[in-house]
Amino acid sequence: MIATVIICIIIAIAVVFAARRAVRTFSGDGSCCGGKSAKKVKRTHVEDTDEANYPYATDVSIGGMTCERCSAAVENALNGIDGVWARVDLAAKNAHVLSKQPLDMDCVKDVVREAGYYVIQR
Incomplete structure (x- = not known):
């Protein structure tokens, strides 16, 4: 019985960490260069491509x-x-x-x- 409770607690903790990571990734905060702290670079289109x-x-x-x-x-x-x-x-x-x-x-x-x-x- 105690082993089952411990396993459930470990699984719950893993789910919490996975959910936090998923939220950060999908909100743009979890990528290597995204997020609120990343400097945004203006998209630049080059007119002359000759x-x-x-x-x-x-x-x-x-x-x-x-x-x-x-x-x-x-x-x-x-x-x-x-x-x-x-x-x-x-x-x-x-x-x-x-x-x-x-x-x-x-x-x-x-x-x-x-x-x-x-x-x-x-």
């Missing part, structure tokens, strides 16, 4: 990305720089950055940092 118009290109290694939302946040942040078109590869932890003017790497680092990630020096 690579011929971007004479400068560089690849930038990005640290701290763990999911598609992370890579989208980095891509949006980089695309917010005037004259820049960036595409981020989550698997490679890399951003391919095209620009119409010579690229200011300090600006790139600042924008990536403001989005919550970091540039890895090679």
Whole structure:
């Protein structure tokens, strides 16, 4: 009888923790980069997607990305720089950055940092 009560208590505790996690996940607070504390990055649409118009290109290694939302946040942040078109590869932890003017790497680092990630020096 006591063993049954103990098992029921353990199961009840597990259900409470699972329910809390589910609520946090579905409300956006439980993901790696979501929630109320995460900085929201404005969705940026690049008008000019003709690579011929971007004479400068560089690849930038990005640290701290763990999911598609992370890579989208980095891509949006980089695309917010005037004259820049960036595409981020989550698997490679890399951003391919095209620009119409010579690229200011300090600006790139600042924008990536403001989005919550970091540039890895090679």
